[in-house]
Amino acid sequence: MSKISEFFGLNCKDKTNDFKSAMERQLCPYTGKICTKMRKSNPETKIGTCSVKYQTQDIIICPFRLLEHNQIFMDCLHVLTLHEPGNELYLIPEVQIPGGNVDYFLVSAKNKKVKDFIGIELQTMDTTGTVWPERQRFLDECGLEVDPSDLKSKKPFGMNWKMTLKTILIQMHHKSETFEHLNKHLVLIIQKPLYEHMRSEFNFGEINSVRLGDPVHIHSYDFTEHDKRLSLTLDTRISTDSEGIAKCLGLNAESKMELQELVRILEAKLTDANRLNVTFNA
Incomplete structure (x- = not known):
């Protein structure tokens, strides 16, 4: 099960959502502006994780x-x-x-x-660790192309x-x-x-x-x-x-x-x- 609950405002459990377009547009649906959560190593790439699954709860992190x-x-x-x-x-x-x-x-x-x-x-x-590998695994499960090295990462995140x-x-x-x-x-x-x-x-x-x-x-x-x-x-x-x-x-x-x-x-x-x-x- 994906540990990402929402990606640019879309429920990750609903596979009918257009996650590819969301990833390309990088638009926050709640501000109407480009997402402000970015990768430190690549500021042009917005992370887009609104909430995550932690234990049994959906936790808002943005x-x-x-x-x-x-x-x-x-x-x-x-x-x-x-x-x-x-x-x-x-x-x-x-x-x-x-x-x-x-x-x-x-x-x-x-x-x-x-x-x-x-x-x-x-x-x-505030999370500890990094959510990025889980984000990439979710996109990979959706059939979207991601960096293979991200999928190998075992870095966890916590609360x-x-x-x-x-x-x-x-x-x-x-x-x-x-x-x-x-x-x-x-x-x-x-x-x-x-x-x-x-x-x-x-x-x-x-x-x-x-x-x-x-x-x-x-x-x-x-x-x-x-x-x-x-x-x-x-x-x-x-x-x-x-x-x-x-x-x-x-x-x-x-x-x-x-x-x-x-x-x-x-x-x-x-x-x-x-x-x-x-x-x-x-």
Whole structure:
């Protein structure tokens, strides 16, 4: 059985898919752009592995895979508490604040003036080893030509559960203090297996409910097969504050950013290209 679950968004179990065209186009279906996962030895070759089979689970390894239908952003609208009908919604990537970049800001604006915003962080699994040989074996099974030397490789890949979680939770703590200071929300988007490891590896025993007033929200998504496609569905929501994250990690740090400074940065990015688009199928 192939250890590659999805190749450029196509379910690898469905052999009717046109994997040859996907390999040639190298297009990410979730961004509409060329895949950013590339071989270090050949940057022109995009890897295209959205998710992999690890033990009995399909594990997402590319954060762009979480962008399916923009559903994760729709599921955050309830914490955009000052948004009103008639306001425009913008999705602004990669905004620098103390503690590092925030993956996305979902902004409610009126006449290009910020009325409310939330930060959204995406975290998928970091792998150890290399997925490349498994990718090549899958393509070979599909009858596509690959380098024979890749098929001989015995290099495995694994999941770096604890380091992935520790890294993102430390970053969330640093950034959450800024959002808490501004009375705004920061949402972490993760897959269900990562959420389950988070609860077992760190001290999340006191964090079980979700409250709108909490500055830090965690949304966990299940990833299951329906109609020959792997799809995301919201599974669990919890919330806490920066102190709650600190208790889980035993950390203490301060990173604050004044509201007007952040609003100035966001308003400069309120462009048509950053409008949040939702596509409906007829």
